[in-house]
Amino acid sequence: MxxxxxxxxxxxxxxxxxxxxxxxxxPTDFIDPSAFYKTxxxxxxxxxxxxxxxxxxxxxxxxxxxxxxxxxxxxYGRTVELTPSYQYDAADAKxxxxxxxxxxxxERDNLLLSKLDDVPMDQTAKNVIxxxxxxxxxxxxxxxxxxxxxxxxxxxxxASVTQVNVARTPMKNVYAQITKDMIDAxxxxxxxxxxxxxxxxxxxxxxxxxxxxRVYLYMAGFPLNDTEKYKDALFWANKVVHPSGNAPEHAxxxxxxxxxxxxxxxxxxxxxxxxxxxxxxxxxxxxxxxNTYTGRFCGxxxxxxxxxxxxxxxNATRKLYNSYQLNPLxxxxxxxxxxxxxRDWNCANYTWGSGATAxxxxxxxxxxxxxxxxxxxxxxxxxxxxxxxxxxxxxxRYSDVLLMLAEAENEVNGPANAYQYVNMVRxxxxxxxxxxxxxxxxxxxxxxxxxxxxxxxxxxxxxxxxTAEASISGGSVTGITITAAGTLxxxxxxxxxxxxxxxxxxxxxxATAIATITQSTxxxxxxxxxxxxxxxxxxxKEERSRELCFEGLRRNDLIRWGKFVEDMKAFxxxxxxxxxxxxxxxxxxxxxxxxxxxxxIPIHDIQLNNLLVQNPGY
Numbered sequence: 026m027x028x029x030x031x032x033x034x035x036x037x038x039x040x041x042x043x044x045x046x047x048x049x050x051x052p053t054d055f056i057d058p059s060a061f062y063k064t065x066x067x068x069x070x071x072x073x074x075x076x077x078x079x080x081x082x083x084x085x086x087x088x089x090x091x092x093x094x095x096x097x098x099x100x101y102g103r104t105v106e107l108t109p110s111y112q113y114d115a116a117d118a119k120x121x122x123x124x125x126x127x128x129x130x131x132e133r134d135n136l137l138l139s140k141l142d143d144v145p146m147d148q149t150a151k152n153v154i155x156x157x158x159x160x161x162x163x164x165x166x167x168x169x170x171x172x173x174x175x176x177x178x179x180x181x182x183x184a185s186v187t188q189v190n191v192a193r194t195p196m197k198n199v200y201a202q203i204t205k206d207m208i209d210a211x212x213x214x215x216x217x218x219x220x221x222x223x224x225x226x227x228x229x230x231x232x233x234x235x236x237x238x239r240v241y242l243y244m245a246g247f248p249l250n251d252t253e254k255y256k257d258a259l260f261w262a263n264k265v266v267h268p269s270g271n272a273p274e275h276a277x278x279x280x281x282x283x284x285x286x287x288x289x290x291x292x293x294x295x296x297x298x299x300x301x302x303x304x305x306x307x308x309x310x311x312x313x314x315x316n317t318y319t320g321r322f323c324g325x326x327x328x329x330x331x332x333x334x335x336x337x338x339x340n341a342t343r344k345l346y347n348s349y350q351l352n353p354l355x356x357x358x359x360x361x362x363x364x365x366x367x368r369d370w371n372c373a374n375y376t377w378g379s380g381a382t383a384x385x386x387x388x389x390x391x392x393x394x395x396x397x398x399x400x401x402x403x404x405x406x407x408x409x410x411x412x413x414x415x416x417x418x419x420x421x422r423y424s425d426v427l428l429m430l431a432e433a434e435n436e437v438n439g440p441a442n443a444y445q446y447v448n449m450v451r452x453x454x455x456x457x458x459x460x461x462x463x464x465x466x467x468x469x470x471x472x473x474x475x476x477x478x479x480x481x482x483x484x485x486x487x488x489x490x491x492t493a494e495a496s497i498s499g500g501s502v503t504g505i506t507i508t509a510a511g512t513l514x515x516x517x518x519x520x521x522x523x524x525x526x527x528x529x530x531x532x533x534x535x536a537t538a539i540a541t542i543t544q545s546t547x548x549x550x551x552x553x554x555x556x557x558x559x560x561x562x563x564x565x566k567e568e569r570s571r572e573l574c575f576e577g578l579r580r581n582d583l584i585r586w587g588k589f590v591e592d593m594k595a596f597x598x599x600x601x602x603x604x605x606x607x608x609x610x611x612x613x614x615x616x617x618x619x620x621x622x623x624x625x626i627p628i629h630d631i632q633l634n635n636l637l638v639q640n641p642g643y
Contacts, residue, residue, distance in 0.1 A: 062136070062137070062140035062141075062143070062144065063144065064144065064146075065144065065146040065147075065150065065151075067144075068137065068140075068141065068144055068146070068151075068154050069154065071133065071136065071137040071140075072137060072154055072157055072158060074133050075130050075133045075134050075137065075157075075158060075161045075162075076161070076226075076302075076303070077314070078126060078127075078129050078130030078133060078165075079130060079161075079164075079165070079302055080302050080303065080304060080314060080316070081126055082122075082317060083122040083123055083125065083126030084123060084126040084127060084130075084168075085302055085316075085318070085418060085577075086304075086315065086316050086317060086318065087316075087317045087318050087322070088119050088122055088123045088126070089123055089168075089577065090318045090323070090418075090577045091109065091317075091318050091322050091323070091338070091339070092106075092108045092109055092119045092120075092123075093108070093109070093119075093120075093123070093172070093580070093624065094577045094578075094579065094580050095109040095338075095339055095613075096109050096110055096111065096612075096613030096614070096617075097579040097580050097583065097593070097596075098342060098344055098345070098570070098579070098583070098592060098593065098595075098596040098599075099341065099342055099344070099345040099570045099574045099575070099579050100339050100340065100341055100342060100345070100396055100574065100575055100579075101339070101340055101342060101609060101610050101613065102338060102339060102340075102609060102613075103337065103338055103339070103340055103609055104338070104609055105608055105609050105612050108120070109613065110612045110613040110616055111613050111616045111617040111618075111621045112616050113624070113625065114625060114643060115625040115626065115627060115628040115631065115639060115643045116627075116628045117625070117627075120624055120625060120627055121627035121628075121629055121630075123172075123624075124169075124173070124626075124627050124630065125627075127165045127168055127169050128169075128179075130161065130162075130165045131162055131165050131166070131179060132179075132182065132183060134158050134161055134162040134165070135162070135179065135180060135181055135182045135183075136182045137154075137158050138155070138158050138159070138162070139181060139182050141154065141155055141158070149216065152213040152214075153213065153214060153216065153217050155210075155213055156209075156210040156211075156212075156213030156214035156217065156228070156233075157210070157214070157217075157227065157228045159206045159207070159209050159210040159213070160206065160207055160210035160211075160214075160228045160232075160233050160236075161228065162206050163202070163203040163204070163205075163206030163207040163210070163240075164203075164207075164236065166178070166199055166202065166203050166206075167203050167236075167240055167243075169199075170196055170199045170200060170203070171243055171581055171584075172581075172623065172624050173623055173624055173626060173640065174193075174196055174248070174623045174640060175193035175194060175195050175196055175199070176193055176194065176199060177191040177192065177193055177194060177634075177637070178194035178198065178199050178202060179191060180202070189633050189634050190634055190635050190636045191634060191636060191637075192636040192637070193636075193637060193638060196248070196249060197249060197251075200240070200243075200244050200249070203240055204237065204240060204241070204257075207233055207236065207237050207240065208237070210228070210233050211230060211233040211234060211237070214228065214229060214230045214233060215230055217229050217230055218230055218231065218274060219231060219232070219274060219275070219295035219299060220274055220295060222295070223293065223295065224293045224295065225293050225294075225295050225298045225299065225300055225301040225417070226301060226302070226303040226417070228300060229299070229300070231264075231265050231274055231275060231299060232299045232300035232420075232421055234261050234262075234264040234265050235261070235262070235265050235299055235300075235421050235423075235425070235426045235429075236300070236420075236421060237257075237258075237261040238258045238259075238261040238262035238265070238426060238429045238430070238433065239258075239421075239425075239429060241254045241255070241257040241258035241261065241433075242254075242255070242258045242429055242432065242433065242585065243581070243585050244257075245258060245436070245585075246584075246585030246586060246587065247584060247585055247586070247587035248622070250587075252436070255433050255436040255437050256433075256437055258429060258432075258433040259430070259433035259434055259436075259437050262426055262429050262430035262433055263430065265299075265423075265426050265430075266426060266427065266430055266446070274296075275295075275296050275297065275299060275423040275426070276296045276297070276423065277296075277297055277423055277424060277427075277449065277450070277453045277458060278294055278296065278297040278453070279453060279456075279458045279459055279513045279514055279515055280453075280456075280513035280514070281366055281367050281370060281453060281454055282366065282370045283513070284297055284298065284419075284422070285370070285398055285399060285400070286400075286403055288301075288319070288399065288416045288417050288418075288419070289320070289399065289400060289401070289403035289404045289405070289416050290403060290404075290405050291405055291406065291415065296423065297422055297423045297424070298417075298419050298421075298422055298423075299420075299421045299422060299423055299426070300419075300420045300421045301417040301418060301419045301420060302316075302417060302418045302419075302420060303417055304316040304319070304413075304414065304415050304416060304417055304418070305406075305415050306406070306410075306413070306415060307406050307407065307408060307409060307410045307413070307415065308410040308412075308413050309408065309410070315410065315412070315413025315414065315415070316413065316414050316415070316416060316417075316418060317412055317413060317414070318418070319399045319414055319416040319417075319418050320333065320335060320399040320400065320401040320404070320414040320416050321334070321335055321336065321401070321412060321413070321414050322335075322336055322338040322339060323338070323339045323396050323398070323399060323575055324336075324337060324395065324396070324397075324399055324400065324401055325337055325373045325375070325376055325377060325395045325397055325400055325401070325402075326376035326377060326378070326379065326395055327376070327377035327378070327383055327401065327402075328377070328378070328379050328380060328381060328383075329377060329380075329381060329382055329383035330408070330409060330411060331383075331408075331409070332377055332383040332401065332402050332409075333400075333401025333402055333404055333409045333414075334401070334409070334411040334412075335377075335395075335401055337376060337395040339395065339396040339575065340392070340393060340394060340395055340396065341371060341372040341373075341391075341394050341395070341396055341397075341574070342392070342596070342600075342605070342610070343391045343392050343600075343603055343604075343605060344596060344599055344600075344603075345371070345372065345570060345571070345574055346368065346372045346391040346394065347391070348567055348570065348571055349363045349365040349367060349368035349571060350363060350364050350365050351363055351364075352364050352464075352465060354465055354467065355465075355504075355506070356468075356496070356503060356504030356505075356506075357496075357504065357506050359389050360374070360389060360391065362506055362507065364455055364464070364547065364548075365451075365454050365455060365571070366454060366455065366456055366510070367454045367571055367572065368571075369397075370397055370398065371396065371397055371398055371571075371574050371575070372391070372394040372396075372397060373388070373394050373395045373396070373397030373400075374387060374388050374389070374394060375387050375388055376388060376395060377402075392604065392605050392607075392610060396574070396575045398574070398575050398576075399414075399416055401414060401416075404416065419576060422573075422576075424450050424453070424572050424573070425569075425572075425573060425578075427446040427447075427449055427450050428446065428447065428450060428565060428568060428569055428572065428573075430443075430446050431443045431444065431445075431446035431447045431561075431565055432562070432565050434446070435558055435561050435562060435565070436558070436562075439557075439558050440555045440556070440557065440558055440560070440561040443561060444550055444554070444555040444561055444564075447550055447561075447564060447565060447568055448548065448549045448550060450568060450572055451548040451549065451550070451568065452545075452548045452549075454548065454571070454572070455543065455547060455548035456510045456511060456513050456543070457543055457545060457547060457548050458513075459514075459515055459516075459517060459519060460488070460511075460517050460518075460519020460520070461488075461511075461519050461520050461521070461542045461543045461544065461545065462488070462491065462510035462511035462513070462519065462520060462542065462543055463483065463488075463491040463493075463507055463510050463511055463520060463524065463540050463541075463542055463543075464510070464540075464541050464542055464543040464547070465507070465540070465541050466481075466483075466493055466505040466507060466526055466538050466539070466540045466541075467505075467538060467539055467541075468502055468503065468504060468505060468536065468537070468538045469537045469538055469539055470535055470536060470537040471501030471502045471503060471535075471536055472501055472502055472528070472533050472534055472535030472536030472537070473500050473501055473533055473534065473535055474500055474532055474533035474534060474535075475497045475500050475501060475502060475531045475532055475533030475536070476500070476531065476532040476533070477497075477530075477531045477532055478494070478495055478496070478497060478531055479495050479497070479502065479528050479529060479530045479531030479533065479536065480495075480528070480529050480530045480531070481493040481494060481495050481505055481526065481527075481528055481538075482526070482527045482528075482529065483524050483525070483526055483540065484524055484525050484527070485522075485524045485525045486520040486521065486522045486523055486524030486525075486540075486542065487518060487519070487520055487521035487522060488511050488512065488517065488518050488519045488520035488521070488524065489511070489512055489518060490509055490510075490511045490512030490513075491507065491509055491510055491511045491520075491524065491540075492507075492508045492509040493505050493506060493507045493508055493526075494506050494508055495528060495531075495536075497531065497533075500533060501533075501536070502528060502533075502536040502538075505526075505538055510543075520542045522542070523539065523540045523541055523542055524540050524542075525540075526538040526539060526540050550564055566582070566586065569582060584622055589617075589621075589622060590617055590618060590619055590621075590622075593613070593614045593617045594614065594617075596614050597611055597614035597615060600614065618642070619641075619642070620640070620641060620642025620643065621642075623640045623641075624640070625639065625640055625643035626638075626639050626640060626643075
């Protein structure tokens with residue numbers, strides 16, 4: 026378990042003990058607010074309860090990510106379900122639970138904020154609690170307003186169960202409160218840094234700054250279309266990337282795959298992962314705060330509990346797979362290798378099969394590749410529970426901030442300075458962030474007599490860590506596929522010249538090959554892509570999908586860019602033209618309409634609250 030997870034368990038225990046100490050009558054599982062919120066420890070427990078609300082199955086533990094963000098142009102559900110395929114209505118149970126989950130967190134937040142000033146404690150510590158609480162309230166309202174539009178804006182604890190008639194507040198006003206809460210939070214969290222904490226599960230100063238950039242981008246886009254807010258997005262993204270008077274606190278992990286390996290291995294990477302949602306436990310002994318999305322639904326198909334069960338419920342689309350740059354010289358079949366190492370991590374080219382014992386099975390159909398970003402085979406919490414994983418989920422990564430900075434800079438000042446931030450993300454994707462790696466290995470002589478796969482060894486050139494595998498046909502070596510381009514760390518060492526390639530074993534002789542290494546500009550956007558504001562925006566839209574796929578951002582990105590339905594219908598045309606005609610691939614794009622820009626207000630709340638008005642189309 027990670028340190029914060031121990032802390033959360035202690036605080037949850039403290040809540041239970043507090044219940045037993047304070048209340049002498051039934052019910053024993055209820056904490057009277059008038060008897061709580063008295064000590065710093067109780068305030069921290071209350072704050073933990075707000076964090077907890079985000080991680081429930083109703084919100085980020087499952088519903089939001091799986092039910093409402095599965096079907097876009099980058100991913101689709103392997104089975105047709107009404108909710109993920111935009112066929113939900115106002116009576117949809119998952120939608121109601123999501124709405125309730127967010128307002129539950131807001132109520133907890135409002136209670137905490139209303140009691141905070143009454144507790145005698147160190148002011149700096151109190152500011153840190155208040156800053157987190159304000160931000161979390163703003164974030165939960167951000168989730169509501171970006172998914173439902175106008176929503177009831179409640180900023181104080183509910184005084185009575187009869188206090189139910191609250192009208193929807195216009196989006197513009199809700200966003201104004203969100204930004205106020207977050208800006209106030211940023212001022213209160215000046216001492217709370219990711220570096221000082223050494224973990225990503227708590228809101229920090231830079232996490233607030235990065236999230237403010239996201240909020241302002243949403244305000245600048247559809248449906249508010251307040252384009253002046255691009256300047257605010259630029260300001261807050263720059264606070265993260267170019268902090269005044271300080272060295273940047275965040276940086277890209279040089280290995281894209283390692284970002285997600287760390288989530289599985291219970292490791293923090295506070296340079297890249299700026300704010301993440303904590304999950305822990307394996308449902309043993311009743312200890313679990315589990316995530317059914319990360320790895321379980323959104324993972325690689327596996328029925329072996331020891332390897333890590335996954336239903337493999339979400340697949341990458343061929344459109345996403347084909348968006349990664351191919352190596353035109355690759356001899357791999359049927360799918361050529363890519364220079365972009367994100368492709369084969371995000372679009373899994375294997376499953377573990379459906380048998381009780383895992384058997385690695387190659388997948389070549391690019392419509393049938395599972396979303397591979399979170400891989401349960403690397404989890405270290407054992408025994409592995411079938412339905413719950415302890416992998417954390419990233420709310421905000423540094424690469425996202427770089428892409429938001431590029432987008433805001435492009436909108437405000439054009440592409441001249443903006444494109445460099447996209448190139449930074451792309452360099453990491455190609456392994457080029459800190460130096461050059463092996464780019465391609467060409468067979469110069471296939472040799473003869475090979476009856477089994479020979480060993481490929483790569484030496485010299487100033488670097489190390491590159492590995493490759495040969496393929497044979499008719500007794501000759503016909504191709505070599507790079508399996509690791511080099512040691513992708515900050516320090517390297519990286520390759521300064523082409524290394525030597527030797528081919529040994531396999532029963533044959535005479536095979537030779539030569540390697541080429543990358544150039545520092547190989548990952549850069551093309552001259553056309555940076556030639557205008559429109560061209561760069563198009564490149565950013567694609568780059569966000571390649572980098573951030575399956576992280577719950579694509580649907581809202583398409584909406585704020587103002588072409589959600591149009592883009593989904595374009596994907597339908599693409600799917601039909603590219604052998605993606607199965608119902609599970611095309612149903613969502615067929616069913617989606619303008620009503621799906623916003624989700625329905627739950628019918629339960631419409632019936633309970635006389636002042637609520639339903640969204641159009643429901």
